[in-house]
Amino acid sequence: MMEYNEERCVIELQVNGLARQVMVRPADILLDVLRQELGLTGAKPGCKNGDCGACTVIMDGWPVKSCLVLAVEAVGHQIMTVEGLGASGGKTSSKSSSAGTSAGSSSGNADSGTGNGSGNGNGADSGYIDPVQAAFVQANAFQCGYCTSGFLMVCHALANQKPDAEEYEIESWLESNLCRCTSYQEVRQAVDIMLGRS
Amino acid sequence: MIPVNFAYCRPGTPEEAVQAYEGYEKAGKKTWYYGGGSEIISMARVGSITPEAVVDLKEIPACCELKEEGGHINMGGALSLRAIADSQCFPLLGKAVGRIADHTNQCRITLGGNLCGTIIYREAVLPLLLAEAQVSLQGPSGVRRLPLQEVFDGRMQLLPGEFILKVHVPKRYASMPYFHVKKAPTEKIDYPAVSLAAIIEKGRLRIAFAGICTYPFRSKEMEEALNDTGMTIEQRLNKAVELLPEEPADDAHCSRGYRQLLFENMVGQALMELSKASEAGAGA
Numbered sequence A: 001m002m003e004y005n006e007e008r009c010v011i012e013l014q015v016n017g018l019a020r021q022v023m024v025r026p027a028d029i030l031l032d033v034l035r036q037e038l039g040l041t042g043a044k045p046g047c048k049n050g051d052c053g054a055c056t057v058i059m060d061g062w063p064v065k066s067c068l069v070l071a072v073e074a075v076g077h078q079i080m081t082v083e084g085l086g087a088s089g090g091k092t093s094s095k096s097s098s099a100g101t102s103a104g105s106s107s108g109n110a111d112s113g114t115g116n117g118s119g120n121g122n123g124a125d126s127g128y129i130d131p132v133q134a135a136f137v138q139a140n141a142f143q144c145g146y147c148t149s150g151f152l153m154v155c156h157a158l159a160n161q162k163p164d165a166e167e168y169e170i171e172s173w174l175e176s177n178l179c180r181c182t183s184y185q186e187v188r189q190a191v192d193i194m195l196g197r198s
Numbered sequence B: 001m002i003p004v005n006f007a008y009c010r011p012g013t014p015e016e017a018v019q020a021y022e023g024y025e026k027a028g029k030k031t032w033y034y035g036g037g038s039e040i041i042s043m044a045r046v047g048s049i050t051p052e053a054v055v056d057l058k059e060i061p062a063c064c065e066l067k068e069e070g071g072h073i074n075m076g077g078a079l080s081l082r083a084i085a086d087s088q089c090f091p092l093l094g095k096a097v098g099r100i101a102d103h104t105n106q107c108r109i110t111l112g113g114n115l116c117g118t119i120i121y122r123e124a125v126l127p128l129l130l131a132e133a134q135v136s137l138q139g140p141s142g143v144r145r146l147p148l149q150e151v152f153d154g155r156m157q158l159l160p161g162e163f164i165l166k167v168h169v170p171k172r173y174a175s176m177p178y179f180h181v182k183k184a185p186t187e188k189i190d191y192p193a194v195s196l197a198a199i200i201e202k203g204r205l206r207i208a209f210a211g212i213c214t215y216p217f218r219s220k221e222m223e224e225a226l227n228d229t230g231m232t233i234e235q236r237l238n239k240a241v242e243l244l245p246e247e248p249a250d251d252a253h254c255s256r257g258y259r260q261l262l263f264e265n266m267v268g269q270a271l272m273e274l275s276k277a278s279e280a281g282a283g284a
């Protein structure tokens, strides 16, 4: 049985395809550990209450709100943050023609404020732009960008888990995230691009 | 950040979970069984609860089971709401849990966590009450299996150290005509003002509610009145309001008057569904 009874313990997390050792309190939430201990600041703190989705990461292929997951719960599971898009196992499956390019080859400004994580030990190929990122760029699916990494994570999981998702399923996945700049229509359009439906 | 420290363990069997729970309690630690953690984390973060140990149930295979056996659909207490909805094993339950929180949270919130949570809604219980579900409770003296209605009195009445191992739904209820409607005050994704689940069995309505009162309930007296074709629809609706187990809740989320208005409207819709089903039955 896995047990963490001390005030602080060293755990190993599998993040973006890499094993990372980190000292945590069993009461620490995954969001804080990713940001403060591992320097992966792509997952954003918003409400810290499960409502906004800014903190969304992928756990074993499914989106989770990292403000509502203990870091110790993630032991033994695969975590992917926005920095890991494009890392081994972290590519979005896409039917879009502009998918999976290297930086500079897609139209528009690729700086969404979430980065593609190159150079901070997260496993992603330098310069790679994942199809979900390319679709967001093409659809201008962000304004301030604070919600973007959460939306990217949900859309990535959607493309991989439900590539033939019906309209109501897409709606229901996207309803998990809030965008204070109201980029909802553009995000919806990005999903269509990513799924090769536009 | 959660401002208190607690111990965490992840047992692999139901027996280990009970042993761990008892071990922590013996050591003087206030212990909580832990499902999806969404309520425990959010309440601990704001200091409403101060757990000293949590026992995570999610990796106990029996708690994650979803299978049909002996005329029942067996669902583990740590199954996520999303797994239940996607399986379509019990469409009414799938519909009800598919309206709890949002898709991402549904991937974490567990059936047992929703049934045992402290918020007043616990919407997953409605279809289970209608379908005469049973629960298997694992505790220090083993497993006891009994009708949910015997241990759900507005909230789960568990003995110390017990947790929901499985929920068993008689399979025949899964294919009966049903009706579900949830109305929230403003947004689609929100706690309900009123949530209604109904099953039509042999031309009779079974009905359960969350949100209207401070706890979820199924009322057989109310069902009797609603099924009484000797009364007009209006009389039946008035009787249903009279038979509420307490006055409609009145809080910052939704006023009493608005809750009652929604309740009457939604029960009216359920009665229309009932008469449609009866007509279809008569025409068949």
Ligand SMILES: Cc1cc2nc3c(=O)[nH]c(=O)nc-3n(C[C@H](O)[C@H](O)[C@H](O)COP(=O)(O)OP(=O)(O)OC[C@H]3O[C@@H](n4cnc5c(N)ncnc54)[C@H](O)[C@@H]3O)c2cc1C
Binding pocket: A049, A050, A051, B032, B033, B034, B035, B036, B037, B038, B039, B040, B041, B057, B077, B078, B099, B100, B101, B102, B105, B108, B109, B110, B111, B112, B113, B114, B115, B116, B117, B118, B119, B121, B122, B123, B124, B162, B163, B164, B165, B190, B191, B192
């Ligand atoms: C954003 C958000 C929106 C929500 N919206 C809704 C809504 O619309 N309708 C609604 O009904 N609920 C809603 N909820 C509430 C949610 O369903 C409850 O908080 C539920 O308790 C969470 O389940 P969990 O598995 O995460 O529970 P946990 O946080 O793990 O546990 C909650 C409680 O249940 C106990 N427990 C957990 N599993 C078991 C078990 N197997 N046996 C015995 N006890 C157990 C724990 O000890 C604890 O007391 C919402 C929650 C969030 C975060």
Ligand code: FES
Binding pocket: A044, A045, A046, A047, A048, A049, A050, A051, A052, A053, A054, A055, A056, A065, A066, A067, A068
């Ligand atoms: S910060 Fe996690 S959902 Fe808002």
Ligand code: FES
Binding pocket: A141, A142, A143, A144, A145, A146, A147, A148, A178, A179, A180, A181, A182, A183
């Ligand atoms: S782009 Fe600003 S919050 Fe979504």
